[in-house]
Amino acid sequence: MSSQLLSLYIAGRTAAAERALRNLKEIISPLAVDGRRLEIEVIDILEHPQLAEDDRILATPVVIKKRPPPVRRVVGDLSEHDKVLIGLDLKGL
Numbered sequence: 001m002s003s004q005l006l007s008l009y010i011a012g013r014t015a016a017a018e019r020a021l022r023n024l025k026e027i028i029s030p031l032a033v034d035g036r037r038l039e040i041e042v043i044d045i046l047e048h049p050q051l052a053e054d055d056r057i058l059a060t061p062v063v064i065k066k067r068p069p070p071v072r073r074v075v076g077d078l079s080e081h082d083k084v085l086i087g088l089d090l091k092g093l
Contacts, residue, residue: 003037005067009052011045011060016077020061023078
């Protein structure tokens with residue numbers, strides 16, 4: 001079974017970044033069943049500006065579903081769980 005890769009881009013360990021990470025973990029925790037693998041990588045654009053440039057990050061926090069295709073993005077604190085699931089095309093998992 002293939003894994004999902006979600007990249008969360010933040011700009012420093014701010015309250016907004018921590019809130020987005022907490023919300024993302026809450027969103028995906030029920031999805032990690034039946035052998036599904038959901039990976040989160042956190043990328044601080046202050047420490048890795050080239051990665052932000054490569055992925056054309058214009059605002060943070062933003063989560064990008066990189067795998068499996070198609071690539072999907074959601075910007076914000078990820079507090080609206082249903083909208084995040086739909087935006088990242090994870091609703092049917």
